[in-house]
Amino acid sequence: xxxxxxxxxxxxxxxxxxxxxxxxxxxxxxxxxxxxxxxxxxxxxxxxxxxxxxxxxxxxxxxxxxxxxxxxxxxxxxxxxxxxxxxxxxxxxxxxxxxxxxxxxxxxxxxxxxxxxxxxxxxxxxxxxxxxxxxxxxxxxxxxxxxxxxxxxxxxxxxxxxxxxxxxxxxxxxxxxxxxxxxxxxxxxxxxxxxxxxxxxxxxxxxxxxxxxxxxxxxxxxxxxxxxxxxxxxxxxxxxxxxxxxxxxxxxxxxxxxxxxxxxxxxxxxxxxxxxxxxxxxxxxxxxxxxxxxxxxxxxxxxxxxxxxxxxxxxxxxxxxxxxxxxxxxxxxxxxxxxxxxxxxxxxxxxxxxxxxxxxxxxxxxxxxxxxxxxxxxxxxxxxxxxxxxxx
Amino acid sequence: xxxxxxxxxxxxxxxxxxxxxxxxxxxxxxxxxxxxxxxxxxxxxxxxxxxxxxxxxxxxxxxxxxxxxxxxxxxxxxxxxxxxxxxxxxxxxxxxxxxxxxxxxxxxxxxxxxxxxxxxxxxxxxxxxxxxxxxxxxxxxxxxxxxxxxxxxxxxxxxxxxxxxxxxxxxxxxxxxxxxxxxxxxxxxxxxxxxxxxxxxxxxxxxxxxxxxxxxxxxxxxxxxxxxxxxxxxxxxxxxxxxxxxxxxxxxxxxxxxxxxxxxxxxxxxxxxxxxxxxxxxxxxxxxxxxxxxxxxxxxxxxxxxxxxxxxxxxxxxx
Numbered sequence: 001x002x003x004x005x006x007x008x009x010x011x012x013x014x015x016x017x018x019x020x021x022x023x024x025x026x027x028x029x030x031x032x033x034x035x036x037x038x039x040x041x042x043x044x045x046x047x048x049x050x051x052x053x054x055x056x057x058x059x060x061x062x063x064x065x066x067x068x069x070x071x072x073x074x075x076x077x078x079x080x081x082x083x084x085x086x087x088x089x090x091x092x093x094x095x096x097x098x099x100x101x102x103x104x105x106x107x108x109x110x111x112x113x114x115x116x117x118x119x120x121x122x123x124x125x126x127x128x129x130x131x132x133x134x135x136x137x138x139x140x141x142x143x144x145x146x147x148x149x150x151x152x153x154x155x156x157x158x159x160x161x162x163x164x165x166x167x168x169x170x171x172x173x174x175x176x177x178x179x180x181x182x183x184x185x186x187x188x189x190x191x192x193x194x195x196x197x198x199x200x201x202x203x204x205x206x207x208x209x210x211x212x213x214x215x216x217x218x219x220x221x222x223x224x225x226x227x228x229x230x231x232x233x234x235x236x237x238x239x240x241x242x243x244x245x246x247x248x249x250x251x252x253x254x255x256x257x258x259x260x261x262x263x264x265x266x267x268x269x270x271x272x273x274x275x276x277x278x279x280x281x282x283x284x285x286x287x288x289x290x291x292x293x294x295x296x297x298x299x300x301x302x303x304x305x306x307x308x309x310x311x312x313x314x315x316x317x318x319x320x321x322x323x324x325x326x327x328x329x330x331x332x333x334x335x336x337x338x339x340x341x342x343x344x345x346x347x348x349x350x351x352x353x354x355x356x357x358x359x360x361x362x363x364x365x366x367x368x369x370x371x372x373x374x375x376x377x378x379x380x381x382x383x384x385x386x387x388x389x390x391x392x
Numbered sequence: 393x394x395x396x397x398x399x400x401x402x403x404x405x406x407x408x409x410x411x412x413x414x415x416x417x418x419x420x421x422x423x424x425x426x427x428x429x430x431x432x433x434x435x436x437x438x439x440x441x442x443x444x445x446x447x448x449x450x451x452x453x454x455x456x457x458x459x460x461x462x463x464x465x466x467x468x469x470x471x472x473x474x475x476x477x478x479x480x481x482x483x484x485x486x487x488x489x490x491x492x493x494x495x496x497x498x499x500x501x502x503x504x505x506x507x508x509x510x511x512x513x514x515x516x517x518x519x520x521x522x523x524x525x526x527x528x529x530x531x532x533x534x535x536x537x538x539x540x541x542x543x544x545x546x547x548x549x550x551x552x553x554x555x556x557x558x559x560x561x562x563x564x565x566x567x568x569x570x571x572x573x574x575x576x577x578x579x580x581x582x583x584x585x586x587x588x589x590x591x592x593x594x595x596x597x598x599x600x601x602x603x604x605x606x607x608x609x610x611x612x613x614x615x616x617x618x619x620x621x622x623x624x625x626x627x628x629x630x631x632x633x634x635x636x637x638x639x640x641x642x643x644x645x646x647x648x649x650x651x652x653x654x655x656x657x658x659x660x661x662x663x664x665x666x667x668x669x670x671x672x673x674x675x676x677x678x679x680x681x682x683x684x685x686x687x688x689x690x691x692x693x694x695x696x697x698x699x700x701x702x703x704x705x706x707x708x709x710x711x
Binding site: 287288290291292293294295296297298301306309310 | 437440442462463464465466467471473474477478479480481490491494540550
């Protein structure tokens with residue numbers, strides 16, 4: 001795994017761009033209250049010279065380290081970028097202390113373009129280094145855990161209370177809980193149902209290969225319908241249904257609400273679920289299945305003890321893709337009253353309140369990242385016998 | 393004993409195996425040879441019901457296989473295919489213990505049997521017990537495959553080109569192991585291969601198949617001396633048939649051990665063993681430029697000598 005000592009242009013360009021963004025764009029903005037527009041603060045104004053130099057110094061170190069970089073120094077860049085990302089909440093805490101006096105409970109700090117640019121570029125640097133190092137999944141998970149852990153620690157200890165985002169959260173903490181629960185239930189329901197249905201369909205396709213084209217064709221067609229349109233299209237038939245059978249309304253099955261949302265989400269989830277499950281089951285080497293039968297396993301034993309365990313890592317990959325897709329789509333489902341984090345996004349759009357949009361968007365992204373982490377880890381765990389190959 | 397009586401197998405109306413009659417006596421090693429698509433693998437897979445036969449009867453120890461439950465039948469018959477057949481998510485020990493576990497043997501007995509088989513196939517227990525198939529070389533994986541087939545001590549062993557994917561050196565090594573194991577266990581073996589040399593080396597009965605028919609079934613020597621038709625001849629390779637025949641004979645069949653040799657020292661550099669084949673002796677003569685070479689027994693004592701004349705007569709004798 002030795003990397004030749006040569007200058008990495010990506011790791012030269014990204015910190016350079018980050019420095020330009022830090023010094024050229026506003027780092028944060030300060031708003032006296034929710035309505036008044038904020039005033040932009042440059043890096044020095046936001047953090048003071050020590051903070052500004054410390055942050056810039058970290059980025060500069062990554063830039064200099066890119067010169068004739070070697071394998072151990074890639075690890076140094078990884079550590080530096082992760083550390084900077086994990087300490088950004090601290091920078092925001094400093095900025096809040098400098099600009100929001102404790103006696104102004106509605107004044108707030110907004111995140112500026114410079115801050116977002118830095119977050120984005122640091123993430124790109126980490127991705128680049130992880131790829132160069134061919135680092136395993138566990139390193140990716142470790143970096144995520146460090147960064148998210150630090151963020152949650154700063155939030156939970158109240159050190160970021162002055163952020164506009166958290167001010168919005170404080171005034172909506174109960175709605176936030178409802179939105180989180182709603183989002184998770186919509187995603188969990190849709191993914192759960194599509195996993196069961198998808199598994200059944202995949203097994204059928206495996207048994208009857210002639211089913212493959214029609215089934216995948218219909219599911220691909222679902223994917224081409226814009227999500228907004230599908231949510232809308234389902235309103236009419238479900239309204240008619242609940243009008244016909246009023247008792248359905250007791251379970252919340254109406255033209256709007258969770259019912260059309262879950263149906264649409266299942267429609268979108270089936271294709272990745274069926275395709276991955278089928279590919280996974282079909283990909284088990286024919287020789288292995290022949291041996292299983294030839295040794296005297298019953299069809300059920302061969303399926304449960306050989307085909308299924310060998311397919312699980314790829315099936316989990318399908319669940320991962322489906323879950324991430326569903327988390328994103330659920331945000332749109334708020335439009336038809338299904339709840340979830342999309343509620344905040346559409347409220348924010350209506351009130352032109354950026355921070356409220358972020359209050360819906362950021363948890364959605366974090367949920368997606370979390371799902372990615374969990375399923376990646378599970379897939380790596382269930383493919384343990386393959387990992388041993390790499391280390392031997 | 394395995395008997396195939398007028399067995400036919402159709403694939404989409406085309407006969408893959410036609411009216412095949414084959415008897416493999418108990419303890420015999422029967423190799424089915426032929427080019428790909430000749431029906432040899434199909435024949436093998438009909439014996440353990442991986443494929444149903446469309447006509448004729450298949451008997452095992454006098455009983456029709458249609459009377460057996462598929463799984464019960466297969467658990468009684470060892471089955472080895474190319475190394476791709478090992479379960480990649482199971483350790484070597486779990487792979488070997490597969491059939492005993494299916495048969496519901498107690499855990500301790502399965503472990504003991506697995507140990508026995510690993511020893512029989514020269515797989516070091518400490519090294520391989522917990523390894524996964526992907527961590528094995530081709531030869532090691534194939535040993536595990538053979539051990540797995542032997543695990544429940546079946547009377548019958550079906551092997552479908554088990555050494556097909558191996559390099560020549562590993563392949564020869566495993567062929568020798570197979571001979572050694574067979575001389576100890578005396579299983580009834582049906583062995584499919586496209587390699588005539590492999591068949592001549594291992595088998596007591598060689599069946600040549602062509603376009604779904606059994607063209608000839610004979611001992612290796614008879615096959616070499618009296619090929620049934622031009623096709624069999626072409627498979628044997630007409631040019632080096634003499635050498636192949638010599639490869640079947642050991643010097644023990646040529647040299648009469650004589651006590652007067654005991655105690656004398658060999659004159660030349662080259663000394664042959666009684667267990668060497670006549671082919672090896674010919675090669676040694678060509679190499680050393682001598683037409684008479686000394687022969688020693690298992691204890692390393694000289695017991696006689698072999699001449700080029702004797703070797704030539706050996707191949708002529710029953711022509």
